[in-house]
Amino acid sequence: xxxxxxxxxxxxxxxxxxxxxxxxxxxxxxxxxxxxxxxxxxxxxxxxxxxxxxxxxxxxxxxxxxxxxxxxxxxxxxxxxxxxxxxxxxxxxxxxxxxxxxxxxxxxxxxxxxxxxxxxxxxxxxxxxxxxxxxxxxxxxxxxxxxxxxxxxxxxxxxxxxxxxxxxxxxxxxxxxxxxxxxxxxxxxxxxxxxxxxxxxxxxxxxxxxxxxxxxxxxxxxxxxxxxxxxxxxxxxxxxxxxxxxxxxxxxxxxxxxxxxxxxxxxxxxxxxxxxxxxxxxxxxxxxxxxxxxxxxxxxxxxxxxxxxxxxxxxxxxxxxxxxxxxxxxxxxxxxxxxxxxxxxxxxxxxxxx
Ligand SMILES: Nc1nc2c(c(=O)[nH]1)N[C@H]1C(S)=C(S)[C@@H](COP(=O)(O)O)O[C@H]1N2
Ligand SMILES: [Mo]
Numbered sequence: 001x002x003x004x005x006x007x008x009x010x011x012x013x014x015x016x017x018x019x020x021x022x023x024x025x026x027x028x029x030x031x032x033x034x035x036x037x038x039x040x041x042x043x044x045x046x047x048x049x050x051x052x053x054x055x056x057x058x059x060x061x062x063x064x065x066x067x068x069x070x071x072x073x074x075x076x077x078x079x080x081x082x083x084x085x086x087x088x089x090x091x092x093x094x095x096x097x098x099x100x101x102x103x104x105x106x107x108x109x110x111x112x113x114x115x116x117x118x119x120x121x122x123x124x125x126x127x128x129x130x131x132x133x134x135x136x137x138x139x140x141x142x143x144x145x146x147x148x149x150x151x152x153x154x155x156x157x158x159x160x161x162x163x164x165x166x167x168x169x170x171x172x173x174x175x176x177x178x179x180x181x182x183x184x185x186x187x188x189x190x191x192x193x194x195x196x197x198x199x200x201x202x203x204x205x206x207x208x209x210x211x212x213x214x215x216x217x218x219x220x221x222x223x224x225x226x227x228x229x230x231x232x233x234x235x236x237x238x239x240x241x242x243x244x245x246x247x248x249x250x251x252x253x254x255x256x257x258x259x260x261x262x263x264x265x266x267x268x269x270x271x272x273x274x275x276x277x278x279x280x281x282x283x284x285x286x287x288x289x290x291x292x293x294x295x296x297x298x299x300x301x302x303x304x305x306x307x308x309x310x311x312x313x314x315x316x317x318x319x320x321x322x323x324x325x326x327x328x329x330x331x332x333x334x335x336x337x338x339x340x341x342x343x344x345x346x347x348x349x350x351x352x353x354x
Pocket of ligand 1: 029030031032033034035077078079080134135136148176177178189190191192193194195196
């Protein structure tokens with residue numbers, strides 16, 4: 001793993017490793033944590049469900065497993081800061097310089113959040129939010145200490161793909177991925193999928209936690225850390241269309257002639273329908289071959305393209321298209337923001353061929 005920070009622990013895999021398998025093994029799965037990774041025990045861990053519910057619940061992990069139907073969903077988890085590195089090349093931003101590896105795809109097993117909300121007799125009125133509380137402690141200069149918390153709108157919370165998960169790829173969740181219980185909200189930014197979950201609260205407004213109110217929002221380009229008005233930020237829920245070249249690696253020295261490019265593409269609300277690659281920085285394009293498992297709508301698409309590389313320096317580029325005919329912005333300048341979120345411009349990789 002490429003380690004960005006040790007405390008809190010933040011790391012991502014190499015892109016070749018990431019592209020080696022459509023299901024990302026736990027040891028290769030990026031870790032994004034804001035505080036110390038808690039030491040928890042599934043035998044004593046409890047989950048509380050409260051707020052606008054008829055019957056508040058207090059459940060052990062065994063009770064969750066026994067009372068509800070198990071379900072498995074293959075889904076991508078992706079950080080809102082994935083690919084921030086490219087945005088930082090435009091102008092500095094806050095946050096770690098994530099390459100395109102702050103993403104992974106796993107088979108998550110758990111129980112459906114909707115089933116648990118239903119068992120608690122939760123109201124499903126539009127306008128409600130489902131807030132999550134976790135037990136890791138975060139410390140921030142202006143905020144002091146607090147526990148991690150976020151929320152999602154009730155409509156998404158009631159969708160069948162949203163899980164309270166205890167397994168990843170058929171194994172118990174590793175500590176760093178949320179053992180013994182985490183939320184998995186397919187399609188949404190990773191921040192909305194709390195690890196080390198302790199409570200679920202149905203309420204009439206979004207979470208008032210720092211993570212929800214003063215972070216993970218897409219703010220206008222003119223705002224800085226000093227002038228930011230968080231109320232004008234767009235809360236990041238659904239992730240944008242994105243793609244990346246995983247092979248060859250940046251600055252690779254290659255042999256002239258036929259070369260294979262490999263990468264991933266991801267869309268959430270819509271489908272990835274086409275991926276184009278270029279070997280001249282985007283002046284000319286050709287289509288890549290797409291692999292997508294039709295049974296796994298929340299999974300990513302892998303793509304492969306064979307190109308003929310002349311001798312010299314080349315700027316490889318990739319862009320994906322979705323089913324509404326939308327594509328990615330050409331330059332990271334187009335969406336630059338001081339937090340470096342949602343970096344989704346054409347991914348460019350410079351290589352030389354001899
Ligand atoms: N409790 C808790 N949950 C959390 C976080 C955290 O710091 N604490 N980080 C979030 C963020 S920003 C991301 S991108 C994902 C990362 O999940 P992973 O580390 O399992 O890849 O977890 C989310 N859930
Ligand atoms: Mo994240």
